[in-house]
Amino acid sequence: MGKDKLRKFKENETFSCLIQPKTDELIERPASAGNPEVTTEDSSYGKVIYKDHPLKGHWADKVFHNGNPIVVELGCGKGEYTIDLALRNPGCNYIGVDIKGARLWKGAKYAHGHNLPNVAFLRTRIEFIEALFGLEEISEIWITFADPQIGREKKRLTSPLFLSRYRGFLKKGGIVHLKTDSRYLHEYTRAIAEQNGLRILACSTDIYGGRSEDICSKFSSLASVCGKDAVDALFEVQTFYESQYLAQGIPITYLAFQIDHEGDYISPEWEPERWER
Numbered sequence: 001m002g003k004d005k006l007r008k009f010k011e012n013e014t015f016s017c018l019i020q021p022k023t024d025e026l027i028e029r030p031a032s033a034g035n036p037e038v039t040t041e042d043s044s045y046g047k048v049i050y051k052d053h054p055l056k057g058h059w060a061d062k063v064f065h066n067g068n069p070i071v072v073e074l075g076c077g078k079g080e081y082t083i084d085l086a087l088r089n090p091g092c093n094y095i096g097v098d099i100k101g102a103r104l105w106k107g108a109k110y111a112h113g114h115n116l117p118n119v120a121f122l123r124t125r126i127e128f129i130e131a132l133f134g135l136e137e138i139s140e141i142w143i144t145f146a147d148p149q150i151g152r153e154k155k156r157l158t159s160p161l162f163l164s165r166y167r168g169f170l171k172k173g174g175i176v177h178l179k180t181d182s183r184y185l186h187e188y189t190r191a192i193a194e195q196n197g198l199r200i201l202a203c204s205t206d207i208y209g210g211r212s213e214d215i216c217s218k219f220s221s222l223a224s225v226c227g228k229d230a231v232d233a234l235f236e237v238q239t240f241y242e243s244q245y246l247a248q249g250i251p252i253t254y255l256a257f258q259i260d261h262e263g264d265y266i267s268p269e270w271e272p273e274r275w276e277r
Contacts, residue, residue: 004102005102008101008102008105009101009102009105011105011109012101012104012105012108012123014112015108015109015111015112015121016112017108017111017112017116017119017120017121018104018108018112018120018121018122018123019055019063019120019121019122019123020101020122020123020124021053021122021123021124021128021132023125023128025051025053026050026051026053026124026128026131026132027048027049027050027051027128027131028048028049028051050128050130050131051131052131053131053132055132056131056132056133056134056137057133057134057135057137058134059093059095059120059133059137060093060137063093063120064093064117064118064120065117066093068091068092068093068118069091069092069093069139069140070092070093070094070095070137070138070139071085071092071093071094071095071138071139071140071141071142072094072095072096072097072133072138072140072141072142073085073094073095073096073097073141073142073143073144074097074126074129074141074142074143074146074157075097075098075126075143075144075145075146075147075157076096076097076098076104076107076121076144077098077100077103077144077239077240077241078103078104078106078107078240079096079098079103079104079106079107079108079110079111079121080106080107080239080240081096081142081144081237081238081239082094082095082096082107082119082121083096083107083110083111083116083119084233084237085142085233085237086111086116086118086119087116088229088233088237089118089229089233090118092118092139093118093119093120094118094119094120095119095120095121095122096119096120096121096122097121097122097123097124097126097129098121098122098123099123099124099125099126100123101123104121104123107119107121108121126157126162129165129169130165130168130169133168133169134169135168135169136169136170136171136172136174137169137171138169138170138171138174139170139171139174139175140170140174140175140176140177140226141166141170141174141175141176141177142177142179143157143158143176143177143178143179143180144179144180144239144242145179145180145181145182145239145241145242145245146178146180146185148180148182148184148185148188150184150272150276153267156185156188158176158178158185158188158189158192159192159267160192160264160265160266160267163176163192163196163259163261163265164264164265166259167259167261170259172260173225173258173260174258174259174260175201175225175226175256175257175258176256176257176258176259177234177254177255177256178253178254178255178256179207179234179242179252179253179254180252180253181241181242181245181250181251181252181253182253183205183251183253183275184272184275184276186205186253186255187270187274187275188268188270188272188275189255189257190203190255191268191269191270192265192266192267192268193255193257194268195266195267195268195269196261196265196266197261198257198258198259198260198261199257199258199260200255200256200257201221201222201225201226201256201257201258202219202221202222202254202255202256203254203255203256204219204253204254204255205251205253206251206252206253207234207235207252207253207254208235208246208251208252209251219231219234222234222256226256234254
């Protein structure tokens, strides 16, 4: 491991805005039956039992010290999207989630150095989030430029498995935002939303293309639920990777939907081979 990574990991320990639970604080292996404090789930770790982290259900009072809505960005990388959204919306709290400590260092350092009260970062595997967020604790989820996991549906962040996890902590009417350069992931997610009768608030295969009046019309449903500021942020806030994709002429897609649904989520009927690249 390089010296710069070691330096960042050491500095991460000094950031109060960065929570870094250890794996054994969140799961027990192997699974054992009859423990009412944990739940059993399949993950890349096999059959495991999740343990509730002390912050589960208490992010508002123990971290942010207010009752404002909480928004989570999954796979936040360096945290630039989380930071920018938080600066724009001081009335909301934001949590960036990623497993890479060297990436999180940049966002956590900025939030710590600028004393941002509505920003936190969480270093953990996204598979473990059920152990970290409580019932109806989160208002919105952002998934920005995630790996499309071609051929590996269970690892895809909009798969039935992950939607079930999100439903455990999203408020009723909670929204999932997917912003990606992957047409494969976009089309899969739109198909799963349609297959399960989920309400789609906005959908575009090229958010920066077309006339401004067309864009306003396309995102009117999103604006009615989230407000005009949310639509403005969609176009004005960009990740590092998004800027690179745009410079290469790669279209950026967007989908916003609510995951309210009774029963199990069903995998979609679609044409994956059409969108593989």
